[in-house]
Amino acid sequence: MNIPDSLKYTKTHEWARIEGDVLVMGITDHAQHELTDIVYVDDFPDIGSRVQKGRTVAVIESVKAVAEVFAVVSGELLAINAALEDSPELLNKEPYDAWIAKIKISNLEEIEDLLSPDAYKKELTA
Amino acid sequence: MIETIFDKGKAGRNATSFPSDAATSGTGLGIPAELLRGDQDGLDIPDVPEVEIVRHYVELSRKNYGIDNGIYPLGSCTMKYNPKVHESIASMPGFCQVHPLQALQSAASSQGILRVLHEMASILASLTGMSAFTLQPAAGAHGEFTGLLAVKRAMMQKGLEKEKNKIIVPDTSHGTNPASAAACNFEVIEIESDEYGLVDVEALKKALAPGDVAGIMLTNPNTLGLFEERILEITGLVHEAGGLCYYDGANLNGLCGLCRPGDMGFDVVHVNLHKTFATPHGGGGPGAGPVGAKEGLEEFLPGPRISMEHGEYGIAMPEGDWPGSIKAFHGNIGVILRAYCYVKALGVEGLRKSTRCAVLNANYLKAQLKGTMRVPYEKRCYHEFVGSDEGFPNGVTTDDIAKRMLDLGVHSPTIYFPLVVHGALMIEPTETESRSRLDGLLSVMKRIRAEAENDPATVKKAPVTTPVKRLDQVRAARSPVLTVSALRDMDEKRG
Numbered sequence: 001m002n003i004p005d006s007l008k009y010t011k012t013h014e015w016a017r018i019e020g021d022v023l024v025m026g027i028t029d030h031a032q033h034e035l036t037d038i039v040y041v042d043d044f045p046d047i048g049s050r051v052q053k054g055r056t057v058a059v060i061e062s063v064k065a066v067a068e069v070f071a072v073v074s075g076e077l078l079a080i081n082a083a084l085e086d087s088p089e090l091l092n093k094e095p096y097d098a099w100i101a102k103i104k105i106s107n108l109e110e111i112e113d114l115l116s117p118d119a120y121k122k123e124l125t126a
Numbered sequence: 127m128i129e130t131i132f133d134k135g136k137a138g139r140n141a142t143s144f145p146s147d148a149a150t151s152g153t154g155l156g157i158p159a160e161l162l163r164g165d166q167d168g169l170d171i172p173d174v175p176e177v178e179i180v181r182h183y184v185e186l187s188r189k190n191y192g193i194d195n196g197i198y199p200l201g202s203c204t205m206k207y208n209p210k211v212h213e214s215i216a217s218m219p220g221f222c223q224v225h226p227l228q229a230l231q232s233a234a235s236s237q238g239i240l241r242v243l244h245e246m247a248s249i250l251a252s253l254t255g256m257s258a259f260t261l262q263p264a265a266g267a268h269g270e271f272t273g274l275l276a277v278k279r280a281m282m283q284k285g286l287e288k289e290k291n292k293i294i295v296p297d298t299s300h301g302t303n304p305a306s307a308a309a310c311n312f313e314v315i316e317i318e319s320d321e322y323g324l325v326d327v328e329a330l331k332k333a334l335a336p337g338d339v340a341g342i343m344l345t346n347p348n349t350l351g352l353f354e355e356r357i358l359e360i361t362g363l364v365h366e367a368g369g370l371c372y373y374d375g376a377n378l379n380g381l382c383g384l385c386r387p388g389d390m391g392f393d394v395v396h397v398n399l400h401k402t403f404a405t406p407h408g409g410g411g412p413g414a415g416p417v418g419a420k421e422g423l424e425e426f427l428p429g430p431r432i433s434m435e436h437g438e439y440g441i442a443m444p445e446g447d448w449p450g451s452i453k454a455f456h457g458n459i460g461v462i463l464r465a466y467c468y469v470k471a472l473g474v475e476g477l478r479k480s481t482r483c484a485v486l487n488a489n490y491l492k493a494q495l496k497g498t499m500r501v502p503y504e505k506r507c508y509h510e511f512v513g514s515d516e517g518f519p520n521g522v523t524t525d526d527i528a529k530r531m532l533d534l535g536v537h538s539p540t541i542y543f544p545l546v547v548h549g550a551l552m553i554e555p556t557e558t559e560s561r562s563r564l565d566g567l568l569s570v571m572k573r574i575r576a577e578a579e580n581d582p583a584t585v586k587k588a589p590v591t592t593p594v595k596r597l598d599q600v601r602a603a604r605s606p607v608l609t610v611s612a613l614r615d616m617d618e619k620r621g
Contacts, residue, residue, distance in 0.1 A: 036525075039603035063599035064525070064542045066301075089600070 135172030201552025255388015361391025
């Protein structure tokens with residue numbers, strides 16, 4: 001299972017990349033593998049709205065299940081990846097390139113709660 | 127190429143002749159002239175002789191698989207056999223030709239059906255431990271919506287609807303539970319199950335602590351087929367926190383006649399007549415999801431209801447703050463009538479016996495599957511249990527197993543639900559099946575396990591014997607082809 005060293009992770013299988021005060025997030029290789037073929041990504045909050053850590057920022061539908069993607073941090077929703085609307089399969093093909101949301105971090109301390117690659121690896125094998 | 131009934135028609139082949147004399151057509155029957163079509167040839171129905179009509183629909187039915195073909199172990203759906211005598215009774219003219227408005231004009235002319243509806247409401251009340259029932263809701267999720275509206279009304283009556291705006295569901299709940307709660311403008315709190323697959327009481331306490339919970343939605347036995355052993359403690363905690371307890375009756379077949387949701391502390395319940403009470407379902411219905419409530423909440427159930435005074439049945443609208451009707455008239459009365467026949471034919475002892483047989487059948491399968499398929503929650507189950515694809519060799523998944531089952535002549539179980547089990551296969555044999563049918567299902571499962579080990583390619587390309595082979599699931603979801611003309615366009619483009 002691919003778990004890049006440069007990223008942070010959550011127990012709910014999101015990855016996060018921090019770029020200054022902006023957090024870019026998506027779902028992990030493990031998540032896409034478990035969901036199998038993804039057919040829709042939708043239900044995003046409005047751009048510019050405030051999202052709360054742990055609340056839904058997107059809903060992913062695969063041939064197998066429907067899953068929620070949770071905001072990794074609280075803050076303002078800056079962007080969603082429009083490419084996913086027509087090509088949701090990008091989440092299967094390149095989970096770490098196909099970002100889902102960009103959030104302007106309102107509380108930097110929340111980043112402390114994220115898992116390191118090693119900790120996430122342990123989480124998967126637990 | 128698919129041939130529709132329209133393709134099979136040709137002018138002049140028709141087997142019916144419509145009357146043309148004035149006495150039996152249009153105005154002769156008393157239909158006002160302005161309501162008549164006028165253009166007699168305008169009716170676009172295929173000209174097909176009777177024999178071709180019969181062949182057409184028999185052919186279609188042979189492409190289908192139903193409980194009348196064989197075992198249908200679709201977990202959580204309770205696909206039991208529907209006795210054919212119900213159909214004869216439901217087609218008696220006194221039942222099928224009665225008009226719902228007739229009773230308002232003359233209750234005497236529809237006493238039979240009114241009695242059935244009145245008695246069915248009280249039978250359901252005594253089987254579930256409720257004090258009143260509305261028969262209106264058309265199916266389970268519709269019942270949930272109706273029941274949660276009652277919960278909302280109860281909160282409104284106390285002026286607490288803003289303060290108590292959350293509904294708790296466990297992570298094993300039917301997907302309709304959180305959906306119904308959201309549709310009633312409640313916020314949903316999901317709590318994780320404990321290591322035994324049951325409600326985690328500590329997590330429940332934590333969720334109740336802020337005091338903003340209007341209620342909990344539970345099914346018991348739960349979707350893993352396990353009985354919530356701490357149910358009295360659970361409903362007690364919710365009541366203490368000022369909330370109400372909603373019973374999702376989808377799994378009532380696991381305990382019908384043996385114990386009652388009302389005695390477990392539930393305040394509002396729905397019952398799926400099309401599951402537990404042997405009325406036909408699948409393909410979108412019609413079903414029936416009557417909703418019952420305990421004293422103090424009855425007034426929040428929709429009307430009309432059936433009254434009985436001085437030995438005569440009539441129609442009564444509820445009094446007070448009732449939320450309005452949720453469906454026209456008295457619901458799907460054809461379904462309620464069939465369910466009534468089922469209860470009357472079995473009696474309470476019969477219902478108990480059928481519940482026990484449903485539980486026995488599920489436990490027999492679960493025990494016999496040992497070594498073939500992992501069942502992660504090992505406790506004794508009720509009417510269903512959930513297996514997993516963990517440990518299946520060569521990357522064979524639940525999806526493959528389910529499709530291979532179709533090849534081998536049985537219906538697949540419910541798959542990938544609940545989500546707490548990896549690659550879930552939710553198996554509910556129901557009391558319908560004999561031991562030899564259950565053994566047949568077991569030999570199918572054992573064969574698939576052996577194939578997964580020795581010949582995984584066969585399992586992965588299944589099904590190959592069905593009218594439709596393995597579908598491209600991604601394309602089916604993203605660009606569904608749902609009409610014959612769209613299918614023909616697609617075929618043409620392909621050449």
